[in-house]
Amino acid sequence: MTKMVYRGLKLVIVLLVSAGVLGLTDGRDGQAKGPAILAKCAVCHRPDERGRLSRIAFQRKTPEGWQQTVRRMVRLHGLSISVDEAKAVVKYLSDHQGLAPAEVRPIAYDLERRDIIERIPDEAVRSACVRCHSFARIAAQRRTAEEWRKLKTFHLALFPTLVYQMRQIDWPTVADRAIAYLAEHYPFNTEAWRRWPKTTEIAGRWMIVGHQPGRGDFFGDVDIRSLGNDHFETRQRIVFVDGQRIERTGRAIVYAGFAWRGSSQAPDGPKIKEVLHLSEDGQMLVGRWFQAAHDQIGADVTLYRKTRRPLVLGLSVRSLRAPASRQRVTIYGANFPSTLTSDEIDFGPGVIVHRIENRQSDELSIILDVRADAPDGQRRVRVGEALSHAHLAIYHRIDYITVVPSLGLARLGGIKMPKQHQQFEALAFTNGPDGLPRTSDDVALGPVSAKWSLAEDTTDPNDDDVKFVGTIDQSGLFTPATDGPNPARRKSNNNTGQVWVVATYTPEGAEPPLTARAKLIVTVPRFIEWEIR
């Protein structure tokens, strides 16, 4: 026993020394000696003749992926490590053996906690692997062929009952095919990672454009101040188009030079998590903010680096109906010159800007008319020489609405586990030149404030799910009922079920109202929450 401990200790010391001599070597090509921080790992993960720690040096993953692995080392293998040490390990490994922006992009949805229906490129992977967890958990890794193979054995060893769960397929054989596919398409060494510089300047002032389903568009800016070591402090101001203003302060860590993981909070608001990724040109941070406690409630956000140049971010409206007169529209942006005149603001044919009513360097309030002959369609808004990200759609009639997502998922909660809500949103469209709905020339007019209701999706004659699953409010937010058996239900069933979510909207002067619906599945809570689902 003492001998074992002693041997472990000697190894740690040796490693500490070599790390000290060699400094923090780059682990990108599996050449890592590992810094002092990996000494704890080296007790079990022995270095080879080139100093590469077994297993560890042959995998690359996201910060979430590394955290998940380190957690398992603690949970199953008795690694003892302090929170700060674990954070340092995850930081080091994500920087040196992370993913490149192009490798993260296809699976960013999982890190951003979006519940979507995944596209799985390979049939063997789908049937052998994407049964207990997402495809993203897999595609968010790069491994040597040998490390992919070890993953199969790992699953068989850790879950002896896996083959019984998967009994409808010959799992070991199908898994071999899946592993071969993964080894080919998700190799350890890639150009994308070799080329990625990993260091970019993120500190400074950024402009924000966001959309929170059920709530609306918002704009704003954020000051990002470096605390050193890829840690940052933030001060953020946003304004929703309905006028509500929010200020939040927060902190963030950037991994591998581009993966932003932050959290922020307004004095009286919920804690918000921020998962953003820097674009390769370094000019945009794109991702999602969501409530830490209810990650289904959140916003799509894009941050643009603030320069000296004027910038148009967006408008207080997504669309306007023709004809219209004396409409007030706010243009959000940055660096609007004080000399700007209404002639310099252009909304395309058929839209006449009368005057600038109110002028600030980041907000312009203007009055405009839309003529009856203004053609339907999207137009880009131009303000002087400003770089513009703003579009406005002109239409004469709303032809139909749709509900997104078309398939929703909510999870019961409130007793054992937190409720998982589902936010729906109704979007309006006009048919476009071909006069046909749901074709590629349709013009998207943005969200409308529909009336929301639930209806039974009858799957058997006694179906009564709609009475039990939960409720939807008038912002389209579905709140599931409580988890656990319900004595009021047949066989004391849980409040699970399958229903329709119905949106009804009556555009100005239109009759009858437009309706659209989406399917909603209300299921049991997620009892285990993983870093990557």
Added chain:
Amino acid sequence: MRKVKHTRSLVTTLISMRIAGGLVLTLLCVPLLVPGSSPGKDWLFVGVQFNKVMVIDCQRDEVVGEIRLRHRIPVDMIVSPDKKYLYVVTHQKQSLEVVDISERRVIDSIELSEGQRERRIFGLAAHPNGRTLYLHVKTTVRLLDELTIEPPRLVALDLTTKKRHTVTEVPEGISRLVISRDGQRLYALGREVLTIDTASEKIIDRRPLYTRLPDGSRLVDVFHIYGFEDQSGIYSVPYYAQAGDRPRFGLLLLDTVNKRLRFVDMGEPVLMFSTVIAPDRRYAYGVLHEVVKMDLVRRRIIKTTPHDRIHYTLNISSDGQKLYVAGAGPEVDVFDTQSLQLLTSIPLPGDVADAYLRLITLP
């Protein structure tokens, strides 16, 4: 291949039986030499959380005793051929405990895991010689920086010397073992049915299950979870199949007396976790959300009783009169096999999680 032919001919025979009517019917129903047919008194043994086997007197349908186990969570249990011992799998399938039935206590236990090897029992069967126990063992090897496995294997355990030897390696996915009444054939059931000759310890037949069945339908699922052959000598589990665009369900039957495997289609699917064949071999019962009675000759469900509890497993009294249904909750529910009415519910001190009901008739 040979097996397939056997099954075919059996199906054809069964069809002709329907035509021939009564005569063949009686033939089929002649009780074979099965333990259920010997007179005596029934006792039910059921494993409960966290570490007990409860003893139920089936005349009174009451708990009359309990056996404390050495480890937690009994998950599988079989009876010795002489009905003197229970072999109970515990400790996350890593231990085998030997219970002396008359003394109602654990007299021995065998720990399979050692060093970096974790060995787990997924199915076991007792040879009629009373000495040999066959275990299906899956091994996880814990290396310093890696978890790996050894191929699953069938192991023969000599209960007198406690020596173990490997009979044969088997493919992944085996979950139950069944032995023929004469001890000559050992069957390993999973995605296929492996037949092992116990004398030569060789696999002599492999019959894939996830394929076309003799009646032309395609098997899509079979639940080798709680299958067993008590009372009737016929191991039975539900299977689900697809005949063209029609989903079907039926029973996979493995007769341990005449060593035959057959598939009995039962019609439109009703979900059940496990089934039991009555001692008369004419009727079968299944359970999950409801208790279901099936006729093996007319090949259909003849009665269904909705039940407000979910149950995973069941067994039947030696006279075929009572069904014992359990699994999930802390009770055994007793049903009348004629009316399918609930007779009584026997409360237990803990949940019957993943345990198996064993019914023994003792003089």
